[in-house]
Amino acid sequence: MPTTLPPPPVVPDRERGGMPDPDSDLLRFLEAVAAHGDVVAFSLGGRERVLVNDGTFVARFLQEAGDETRRAPINLATAVVTGDGLLSSEQPRWQPRRRVVQRGLSPRQVRGHLRLLADNTTRWLTGVLDDGEVDLAARVGELTLDNLGDAVFAADFRPVRPLLSRVLAGVLSTAAAANSGRVDQAAQERLHADVVELDAHLARLIAQRSGPATGAGDVLSVLVEAGRRDDDVFSERWVRDEALTLIVAGHDTTALLTTMALSLLARHPDVHRALRRELRAARNAGVPDEELCEQVPLVRLVLQEALRLYPPVPVLHRVATQALDVGGHTVAAGCILVFCPWVQHRDPRSFPEPLVFDPWRFSEQRRASVGAAYLPFGGGRRMCAGNHLATLQAAMIVCLVTLLADVETAQAEPRLEYAVSLRLPDGLPARVRSARRP
Numbered sequence: 278m279p280t281t282l283p284p285p286p287v288v289p290d291r292e293r294g295g296m297p298d299p300d301s302d303l304l305r306f307l308e309a310v311a312a313h314g315d316v317v318a319f320s321l322g323g324r325e326r327v328l329v330n331d332g333t334f335v336a337r338f339l340q341e342a343g344d345e346t347r348r349a350p351i352n353l354a355t356a357v358v359t360g361d362g363l364l365s366s367e368q369p370r371w372q373p374r375r376r377v378v379q380r381g382l383s384p385r386q387v388r389g390h391l392r393l394l395a396d397n398t399t400r401w402l403t404g405v406l407d408d409g410e411v412d413l414a415a416r417v418g419e420l421t422l423d424n425l426g427d428a429v430f431a432a433d434f435r436p437v438r439p440l441l442s443r444v445l446a447g448v449l450s451t452a453a454a455a456n457s458g459r460v461d462q463a464a465q466e467r468l469h470a471d472v473v474e475l476d477a478h479l480a481r482l483i484a485q486r487s488g489p490a491t492g493a494g495d496v497l498s499v500l501v502e503a504g505r506r507d508d509d510v511f512s513e514r515w516v517r518d519e520a521l522t523l524i525v526a527g528h529d530t531t532a533l534l535t536t537m538a539l540s541l542l543a544r545h546p547d548v549h550r551a552l553r554r555e556l557r558a559a560r561n562a563g564v565p566d567e568e569l570c571e572q573v574p575l576v577r578l579v580l581q582e583a584l585r586l587y588p589p590v591p592v593l594h595r596v597a598t599q600a601l602d603v604g605g606h607t608v609a610a611g612c613i614l615v616f617c618p619w620v621q622h623r624d625p626r627s628f629p630e631p632l633v634f635d636p637w638r639f640s641e642q643r644r645a646s647v648g649a650a651y652l653p654f655g656g657g658r659r660m661c662a663g664n665h666l667a668t669l670q671a672a673m674i675v676c677l678v679t680l681l682a683d684v685e686t687a688q689a690e691p692r693l694e695y696a697v698s699l700r701l702p703d704g705l706p707a708r709v710r711s712a713r714r715p
């Protein structure tokens with residue numbers, strides 16, 4: 278790389294004072310940084326960072342990057358809980374592990390869970406229907422955790438829901454604090470105690486599968502099978518790490534996507550009416566309920582638009598391992614590259630009228646203009662390993678709720694906060710009533 282390239286422009290110190298505080302509102306802060314250009318340097322938590330806000334450059338690093346980048350401290354911070362699972366693994370161990378996980382989460386495996394997901398959702402709906410005001414975010418979170426237990430682990434997570442919720446909240450806030458260079462000792466000690474308890478539960482689940490191989494298709498069985506090799510890459514310890522990785526990576530993200538899709542539909546009756554009309558037409562044409570989510574294309578468009586407006590993983594990080602040319606600027610080795618789906622998805626150059634909820638912008642006729650700027654599941658070889666499961670789960674819930682219930686929420690956008698994933702600190706108060714017959 279020529280050494281004559283200039284460094285990226287830096288956000289001037291005098292302007293930092295007028296910008297949102299990154300510790301309390303990282304997303305608004307990054308929006309303000311992006312106003313200075315497509316490749317902009319800033320420092321945070323004592324580390325030099327560069328926000329890369331051009332879809333083509335971001336795609337280059339995500340799609341093609343090999344040895345040029347490695348996992349960033351924020352990914353490694355989750356490793357206090359997830360050990361050497363996929364979120365923090367590096368080559369040469371990452372690739373063989375990724376292949377195993379991918380086998381358990383392939384589209385074909387995931388489709389095998391359609392009936393289970395439909396049954397769980399129908400049972401869940403009877404519990405929330407006409408139950409007065411509920412926190413829809415919390416209730417959806419319970420359902421997606423049950424789905425994850427049943428589908429991925431073939432195990433009942435219901436008895437450990439509170440413990441899992443504490444571990445998830447703990448690991449995400451610890452990682453978000455580490456990103457800003459802060460350490461909360463008391464929170465780390467609480468988290469450690471909860472992880473010890475969760476480890477004991479997981480060890481029991483893993484031991485149940487430790488007999489002769491059964492060829493069962495759930496992901497935990499696939500991991501246990503690989504772990505029998507007991508070498509540098511696959512071991513009993515790795516089975517535990519990867520299982521926790523799937524819980525940490527898969528739960529809050531799917532719950533947020535589903536909750537925000539339901540919230541958007543509740544706030545946009547025109548889209549809600551169109552979706553319900555299409556669902557009823559498909560049902561009347563004989564499509565079974567558990568297949569509606571695959572047969573009615575508008576469901577996917579609604580989810581794609583919900584992921585655009587509220588990407589559950591709104592910021593991605595990598596560390597440059599060598600000096601890099603990023604859009605004509607030199608970025609020094611050791612610098613943290615920041616890619617921000619939240620900012621990119623709200624850029625009017627890629628998404629005209631970016632704050633408008635318009636699922637049809639993803640329709641075949643119009644989606645050509647979306648391009649590289651859209652990255653809710655990341656991209657390249659480290660793209661989300663659970664995207665099929667997440668989308669199918671969310672689609673099933675959105676379909677059955679839209680068909681069978683009317684959801685009422687406040688019209689204002691709910692308050693969101695960043696803690697590695699996007700979260701709803703006040704939940705989502707809502708009323709869920711039985712739908713009127715057509």
Ligand code: HEM
Nearest residue numbers: 363526527530531534589590653654655659661662663667
């Ligand atoms: C709507 C839901 C989800 C969203 C938006 C999402 C988003 C993402 C993103 C953006 C990444 C890439 C992070 C990076 O490049 O630094 C990722 C990685 C990952 N996700 Fe997801 N995810 C979701 C659900 C799931 C589910 C359900 C699972 C599994 C049960 C899962 C497992 C993983 C794993 C294992 C990785 C690491 C992959 C690797 O590095 O090889 N995710 N996810």
